[in-house]
Amino acid sequence: MDVIVIGGGMAGVATAYQLRAAGHRVCVVERHATVAQGATYGHSGLVLPTPLDVWFGPTFMRGGRQAASGVISKTGFGGDARNFVKRLAALHASDAFAAQYALLRPLVESARNALDDVTGRFQIEFEAREGLLYVVRSNDEWSLTQPALELLRRFETPHHVLSAAACVADEHTIPSDPPFAGAVRFDDGQIANCPLFVKQLKQVLDTLGGVQFLTGRTVGAIRVETQRAAVELTPRDPGRASGNEVDVISADAVVVAAGAQTPGLLAPLGARLPLYPVRLHALTAPVAHEECVPRSTIVDAVKRIAITQMNHRLRIAGGAVLQRANQLDKPLPPPLTEEALALLGEAARDWTPGAAKISAALPWEGMKLLSADGLPVVGNAVHPRLFVNAGHGPAGWALALGSARLVAQLVSGAQPDLPDDTLKALRPERG
Template sequence: QLDYERSEGFLVLLRAPQDLALAQPGLTLLAELGVKHSVLDARDCRAAEPGLNPDMALHAGIYLPDDEVGNCRQFAHLLRSEAQALGVRFCFHTEVQRLVPGARPQLMLQPTAQGDSDLSTTGVEASRTGFAPTAPLPLGPSTESADAVVVCAALGSGALLAPHGLRLPLAPVFGYSVTAPMRLDEHHPDRGPRSAVMDERYKVAISRLGSRVRAAGCAELGGTPTAYNEAAVATLYKVLDDWYPGVARLTQAQRWKGARPMLPDGPPVLGASGVAGVWLNLGHGSSGWALACGSARVLADLLAQRAPAVDTRGLGIERLRH
């Protein structure tokens, strides 16, 4: 089991009675799916999360004990190290320029300019973990062949697939986050969230990552990664201040904006592409990390011609063909 910053439990905060009324269809669905949950009154919400602002209006909450919040970046780095220990080779600072389908599909690769911001691509990590460092690549263009290729290149997937008649309606839905160190006080250890809470009205989640606190939310269609919607960022700060006033050192806050590619009907596309040797793992949207390991297992089973443990009907590319 990977050892990364994580905590269990997720509390959805409902500010007023109408918020609870609007949540009823979701509660019905949770019950039908057998997802463990409970509806808490305001007092029980504050018992579960003692750091909540006592002056903030709170009607009720929905508690999901089996949900988890964690450090996704840390998880990914640890997963990479475990994969390297098993012999997986990673090629960073490399662009896949073209995909050639076939019984032995090929990738046309081109190295890109290497920055110095990612120390994990050097021997620094190798000396710390005992795993092999990332293997150097040829300085010029190169070709890699494989038994199969899984395309999971987010918004870059379109350019790889379009020449082969695959045009997926992927759209970027941008999300925002603000992360800052917490003001830790041994006399008031519960100033911040114990795990994670979400303000249902504003759709903003507040989570604890070790000694930091993060507010995240928003679903912005279109735009670019570098153009920030200041109103969206202001909403994150507002909700954080509503529920945990003064908990964060905002002068040291880091803000982030990133695209989460989604498909119009919601679910990802997973499985064979219909093009020889090419498989798809795309369009998970804001559920990317939650679905990542399960999606990888399904693909591994399909590639090995084993029956997946879950029903994959409705996840194939055929649903997107017109």
């Protein structure tokens, strides 16, 4: 089959790879000049999510919309934004949290296997290393993490629960003052350079053949018909184009993996995805003092801020901002940007003092999609020839590989290898 994939980020290139592996011919359409330029570019580097950093459950925005939770929200919420927060809040209870993570876990394992297969088959180098340390500040926050620790034990995930003293002894760069509650260490937890992985995977596809990349082209509309599907590409120079210069490319199926643009592309076809855009931030700072750089990646488990070394720089990623839907297509007001970046700088000073030269940091801002039930949106939508791979959230970029494998199975008419309850929970048209 001929398949068009819209999006050249992690989800789009992963989908192209899995479709190519299943024997299909693929055309990837990407609006930027090259791949991995959108939200993929600013990713924290966390490869797979654990119960401690999924964006739902007991610690998400606990106690209201406050920066103490790592999420900044503009006042005057209404409509979709309010519904989004309410639905996520419904997963605070331990039983609901556990049930939802149990649905996600088969996709996590599928993603792990897919990543191992790709890296083993092609010897991709993408600055991968192991060692994650999730730190928790207060005793109240520590109590909120207990359901996540119970899930780690239930699924027999290798980890170590550390007291504050043991944490400081294990990672000497973390200060003991001010006091904190404790930490959880994952010796085999992976961190890696997500945009580098995507670029390396594109090179693999270029070598294998069977995948065409159309970069610098924007999709204006999607068409789906009984026999074929197609996308309309906006003119390269809209200022000089006449009304009949729209390029159209057709295929047997279309997969929308366009990140934050996904809902807008699908809305004219009648699809209403259970997704909400969240602005995220990152600071990439030169290393100030090598002796202050931690061996492990440090994750503030409640604020969901990750601090990791990337070559001779530190990336501090997080600082989520929730806004009303009618404000999402406008630049973020400077005070909110400053507040988000201040959260990142504060986390760096708290957990890795002296490691990063924050005054010389390069800021980044991007948009990620979150679902109100915490799970990505993967599968067939609206029409038999239309598929979606989106909404993987900020933690765990390799989830897109597992989702891409599912999309390839569905496009091929093969039996998916995920449990039925997980497949149902991932459906784009779920409630």
